[in-house]
Amino acid sequence: MTLDVPIRRLGDLRSRTAEMVRYLDRLVSVETPSEDLAACRAGADVVGAVGEEIMGDQAEPVEVDGRVHLRWSWPAGPDRPTIGLIGHYDTVWPMGTLDRWPFTLDQTAGTATGPGCFDMKAGIVQLFHAIAALPDRAGLEVLLTCDEELGSPTSQELVRELARRAAAALILEPSAGGALKTSRKGIGRYRFDVHGRAAHAGLEPENGRNALTVLGKLLLDVGAMARPDVGTTVTPTLAAGGTASNVVPAHAWLQVDVRVAVEGEAERVDDQMRGLAPGMPDVTLALTGGPNRPPMPATSSAALFARATAAAAVLGVGPLAGVAVGGGSDGNFTAAAGCPTLDGLGAVGAGAHAEGEYVVIAGMPERAALVTELIQDIRGGR
Template sequence: MTASPVAALTARAQDVSSEIVTDILTLVRHETGSYDLSALATGLNLLRELAVHRLGRPDHEHRHPGGECGDTLTLTYTGTAPGHVALVGHYDTVWPTGTLAGWEHPQASGDGRDKLSGPGIFDMKTGLAQGIWSLKLARESGVPVPTVTFLFNGDEEIGSLSSRPVIEEVARKADVTLVLEPTAHGAVKTGRKGTGIFEVTVTGVEAHAGLAPQDGASAITALSEFVVAAAAVAAPDKGTTINTGLIKGGTATNVVAGWATASVDIRVGSQAEQDRVDAELDAIDVSDPRVRVKVDHAWNRPPMTLNAASAPLLDRARQVAREQGRPELPTAAVGGASDANFVAALGLPVLCGMGAVGDGAHAQGEFVYPDTVPAQTALVAGLLARLADPLRG
């Protein structure tokens, strides 16, 4: 009996799994912290070289300057069928240059499974390598494949400040977008929270803390009141979290603080909650009327849900998973945001979390399970084959 195309892709991915892992580790060994422009430039060159090595030169290529952020690279490989798929992934990581030298590798799992660890290996350099190999395997299998545009951006971890317009442009031109972010313990991510990073600026009145404290109005005291009140606006039962992660203020211990600032991370699951948070934060009062509080409402990513356009795409992914022998391809809604939020907000079909299986994003010891690399690579390869025929309706 002839094996199904998906089964054959999965078997072939298993045969070349050591090569895929080699490419993953090659990417991980070059650090690409979001704020190190030199390292980001070198890392993007390395990623491009890897794509060209495995896939040949692209038919179309463009490098979009990122300014104070890492550049965004698009590589388009013309397919043999009408479909057009965007594969999106970021090459920047949260880890500053030098982290690799002191990296502590986690122990093997209690069930004896091996782990691969390194800064950015889970979020999301494994997904980048798997994405490149997925197209390579699909093309080599001889099945019709769609045109594929890879988009590699270097600023996702800091809000995709320069790459968002490019992501939206690429997504509009493609039939579907697959974001190669890590899975949620093997689940595809169909729901993500919207995110905001609010800057709170408080202006008080300086005075000598010993000679005339009554003449001062402490910005730090007022900011403390604001932070406590802001935390009370959170509604975990509705998916809304508020975390003040950074505070600065004052000039000296013997001066009543004339200024203070805070950076507040906000996550919401719906537009209604976003509107409520905006209104309630603006309504917070502090006790000293001499103090001025300014809140900069900086919403970065809109909430993502499984929109009507994405449901058929999920169905195709589940068909591929069944042909791989998986009982079901699970889905998950998570608190983090990604570039998939932008695509979903446009009403376009998108699936996120098509990359690594592992854990520990943004944490020392983040890891992937290498025994999952072949199946995850083949899942995307099989889905590419399914998307040679574009989604309809």
């Protein structure tokens, strides 16, 4: 196949930019907060319909514990390896966000904004168009989940199953300032619950067991587990306790976010978390949570990043950059399963999880074309 074929495909995708924006508007305008099962179910219907309109094939709904994930698959042939394309349609934005922040285009800046547009509904639109641009789809499997923002509790086994049979996993999470994500930290999430004993703070405080006092020591102990020299962060993120200003608090709780860059650190932190004690008689300490996602090392993406760099050069949309990031994705699971993984192939823009997140519209056809050419290259030729 001549090298002008990718250029023609890029030109065709660029001619569909307005269509991509319309579909992005459609996806952003249906709210899909992770915690709202009914909203996610309604969102699944819209995402499935959009996928069918663009690609011409119906999604297979996969329901797990009341959550609807979407899968498209085309059987692999003898010369068509399985390639997984993974994303999520849930967002961090609560219902009603659209009322004050609707999907909006800025024609002057060439951007689109709205809750979830960057993370990662633009990536879904790009994914569907990338597949539609292929001469055939044999061996492709698309998985779009609705609980990634929660740590993928019901979908991670679907992700792992796909990774075990795939030659490559392409993750349509948003880019990092245009850079692809070549490594990610692993993630742990913990909650401590301290149970003491209430008493009147003025009449007999000595009869109480102050859960907040124990929590204060926990904050220091947890913070000491960090090892910035190897990329390990241990961050208390939420805490509360007590019932009234004149009552010795009988209960307090703490949530902790853990990020690790290297193997073994998650286990070290987990062991130390589980070794903590209240340090006060008649007080109990309950710990829930643990490691959620393993690290995605740079070695898992190196070969695919080289392929993507070559594909970008052919298309004239390079040079590409790769970056290590602290956030996690389902790419952590695919890499841990031994599947070569490249992440951040979705939208170009900024502001994930932040008010005002936006997508660079011109990047949508370019990144869709990049995914198309990367798939062709993995198959052994454009």
